[in-house]
Amino acid sequence: xxxxxxxxxxxxxxxxxxxxxxxxxxxxxxxxxxxxxxxxxxxxxxxxxxxxxxxxxxxxxxxxxxxxxxxxxxxxxxxxxxxxxxxxxxxxxxxxxxxxxxxxxxxxxxxxxxxxxxxx
Amino acid sequence: xxxxxxxxxxxxxxxxxxxxxxxxxxxxxxxxxxxxxxxxxxxxxxxxxxxxxxxxxxxxxxxxxxxxxxxxxxxxxxxxxxxxxxxxxxxxxxxxxxxxxxxxxxxxxxxxxxxxxxxxxxxxxxxxxxxxxxxxxxxxxxxxxxxxxxxxxxxxxxxxxxxxxxxxxxxxxxxxxxxxxxxxxxxxxxxxxxxxxxxxxxxxxxxxxxxxxxxxxxxxxxxxxxxx
Numbered sequence: 330x331x332x333x334x335x336x337x338x339x340x341x342x343x344x345x346x347x348x349x350x351x352x353x354x355x356x357x358x359x360x361x362x363x364x365x366x367x368x369x370x371x372x373x374x375x376x377x378x379x380x381x382x383x384x385x386x387x388x389x390x391x392x393x394x395x396x397x398x399x400x401x402x403x404x405x406x407x408x409x410x411x412x413x414x415x416x417x418x419x420x421x422x423x424x425x426x427x428x429x430x431x432x433x434x435x436x437x438x439x440x441x442x443x444x445x446x447x448x449x
Numbered sequence: 450x451x452x453x454x455x456x457x458x459x460x461x462x463x464x465x466x467x468x469x470x471x472x473x474x475x476x477x478x479x480x481x482x483x484x485x486x487x488x489x490x491x492x493x494x495x496x497x498x499x500x501x502x503x504x505x506x507x508x509x510x511x512x513x514x515x516x517x518x519x520x521x522x523x524x525x526x527x528x529x530x531x532x533x534x535x536x537x538x539x540x541x542x543x544x545x546x547x548x549x550x551x552x553x554x555x556x557x558x559x560x561x562x563x564x565x566x567x568x569x570x571x572x573x574x575x576x577x578x579x580x581x582x583x584x585x586x587x588x589x590x591x592x593x594x595x596x597x598x599x600x601x602x603x604x605x606x607x608x609x610x611x612x613x614x615x616x617x618x619x620x621x622x623x624x625x626x627x628x629x630x631x632x633x634x635x636x637x638x639x640x641x642x643x644x645x646x647x648x649x650x651x652x653x654x655x656x657x658x659x660x661x662x663x664x665x666x667x668x669x670x671x672x673x674x675x676x677x
Contacts, residue, residue, distance in 0.1 A: 348477070348628060368593060369642065403638035407631045410590050416628035420481060421635060 338379070339396035344422040344435035345406060346389050351415035355385045361412045362392070366405045378402055383428055389436045391428060399424055452651045456484035457633045458658035460515055460538060460560065461583070461621035464488040466500055470626075475506050477627035485511030487538050487658075513662060515540055518558070522551030533557035536665050540583065543567065553580050559661050560619050563588065563600075567607050572614040579672070581657055582607055582616045586631065586639050587623035604643040617660070618645075620653040 347353065359382050366375040378398045383391040394402040406419045422435035459478065464471050478486055488495070491514040495501035506512065515538040518528040525541060525548060532539055539557065543549035543564025552561050553575040561575060562583035575582065584607065588600040611618050620640060622631050631639070637650035645653075663669060668676040 350628070368597070400638045400641055403635050404642055407635035407639050408590055410628065416626065418477075418628040418630060420632055 340393050340426075341396050341399050342383065342425050342428050342431040343392045343394060343399065343402060343406070344389065344425065344431040344439075345392065346420045346422055346436075346439060347387075347417060348420065349412065349415050349417040351413060352387060353412045353415070353417065354387075355382065357412050358382065358385060358390070361409050361417075362405065365408045366402075369405055369408060370401060374401070378405075380405075384432075389422075389439070391431050391436070452648065453634055453637075455651065455655045456659070457482055457654045458485045458487070458511075458662075459483055459621050459624065459630075459654070460487040460513075460619055460658055460661070461540065461562065461585070461623045462486040462488045463623070463625045464491065464495060464501075465626075466494060466498075468500060468502060468505065471495070471501060472505060473627050474624065475510060475512070477630050478624075479507060479510055481630045481632040483630075483633075484509070485513065485658075487513040487515035489515050489517050489540075491515070492537070513538060513665075517542065518552070522547055525551050526555045529555040529558050536667065538661060538665060546571075550574075553578060559664075562621070563603065564607065565603055567603075567610050569610065569613075572610040572616065575616055576614040580616070581619045581661065582611045583619045583621060584608075584640070584643075584645070584653070585623050586620055586636055587629060589639055589642065590622065590629075590631070601643050608644055617657045618649060618653040619657050619661075620650060 366378060366380060370378065378394050378401055380402060381393040383393050403421055406421060409417055409419055411417060422439050425431035425434055464474060516532050518525055518539055518541050529539055538559050540560045540562055541552035541558055542562045543552065546566040549561060549564040549571055552558055553571050556578050558580050560581045560583040563585045584604055589597060592600055620636050622629055622636060624630050633654050636654060637647045640650040
């Protein structure tokens with residue numbers, strides 16, 4: 330059964346970009362992300378943040394979290410420094426209220442910006 | 450306007466001794482939103498050996514020289530006095546109380562980084578000597594469980610003293626490679642883990658580093674006196 334609209338929790342979608350030495354698959358990233366959250370916020374905090382990896386293509390991704398816990402989610406993402414044996418750095422591109430917004434406003438813009446030749 | 454629309458600096462960057470790797474690190478710093486860095490031992494390790502070619506680096510990116518002074522208290526004092534007029538940013542790591550005390554007591558030190566046992570006496574002296582208190586965010590990123598708890602506890606205590614004695618604060622992620630950089634917003638979020646407010650975090654990465662660079666400029670004599 331669906332949650333009543335008035336009881337539905339507000340979400341935020343965090344668009345991020347991964348810089349990594351090796352290729353990282355979705356399972357590895359999810360494990361590392363949850364591990365980072367449990368380590369910092371514990372089981373209770375993680376359940377309140379309610380994270381969920383909505384999409385990930387190897388370079389860019391969208392992570393869902395609770396509206397009022399975006400800062401904590403950023404901190405958990407920033408604490409990921411290794412996935413498997415490779416070093417990793419995650420940069421948050423932006424936060425949106427919808428998946429579409431996160432995709433169009435941040436990920437597509439970032440791809441366009443990366444593909445542009447550098448001006449002399 | 451967002452408080453993050455400003456220029457950010459990281460004052461504790463370790464640059465490798467290969468030009469390609471240096472370019473990678475500088476590009477990463479730019480990508481993550483920094484306008485400049487202070488590289489540790491830039492002159493001694495890279496400029497004097499002609500490894501660093503500044504013309505290959507972006508023009509709108511500043512690189513300053515920072516020196517990490519270390520050793521026993523007597524050597525530490527000697528090193529600070531030796532480098533105090535060079536215009537380099539002087540950083541001491543507060544590994545223990547004795548070293549931290551020697552560091553904050555010596556005028557012209559710029560940053561005391563992550564002192565382990567900071568107290569009201571050190572806080573007062575640091576305040577009198579205008580020494581900024583450094584927070585190494587990298588220690589949160591690169592540690593886990595017990596060690597991370599310890600680092601967060603130290604940072605929480607240091608923040609308390611910084612507020613009490615009105616000390617300037619500096620945030621660094623102490624990067625050794627391009628994978629160690631974190632963007633200013635992430636740094637502020639990590640600062641929130643030990644109670645630092647977003648405004649304090651932004652100041653610690655923008656206003657305070659700019660102020661330290663101003664103090665290190667050639668015209669500066671002391672607060673309020675400057676050669677124009």
